[in-house]
Amino acid sequence: MVDSTTPPTPLPRGxxxxxxxxxxxxxxxxxxxxxxxxxxxxxxxxxVGPKAIRVLREALAATG
Known part of the structure; x- marks a missing residue:
């Protein structure tokens, strides 16, 4: 869960x-x-293609 003190996580460059x-x-x-x-x-x-979706999923999994 993100609260107001947690800085937003930028989109992955990949x-x-x-x-x-x-x-x-x-x-x-x-x-x-x-x-x-x-x-x-x-x-x-x-x-937005399959590679971007894969990278986004991996980044989401890594951040919980």
């Missing part, structure tokens, strides 16, 4: 520039924003 831009346009700018979003919904964003 997802690539196109995926980062697509997520930002959708209002997703931190790893915490990704939690609870359906991966299929993320895949519908132009620039």
């Amino acid at each position: 997802i690539g520039r196109p995926a980062t831009a697509a997520l930002a346009l959708a209002g997703i700018t931190t790893l915490d924003d990704v939690r609870g979003v359906d991966p299929d919904e993320l895949l519908r964003l132009h620039g």
Whole structure:
């Protein structure tokens, strides 16, 4: 659980520039924003592909 004293976790750089831009346009700018979003919904964003989803899942797993 994230509280107001915990700094937001940035998106991992390994997802690539196109995926980062697509997520930002959708209002997703931190790893915490990704939690609870359906991966299929993320895949519908132009620039987000299977590699980005894999990297995001790994980052989420690493942060708990």
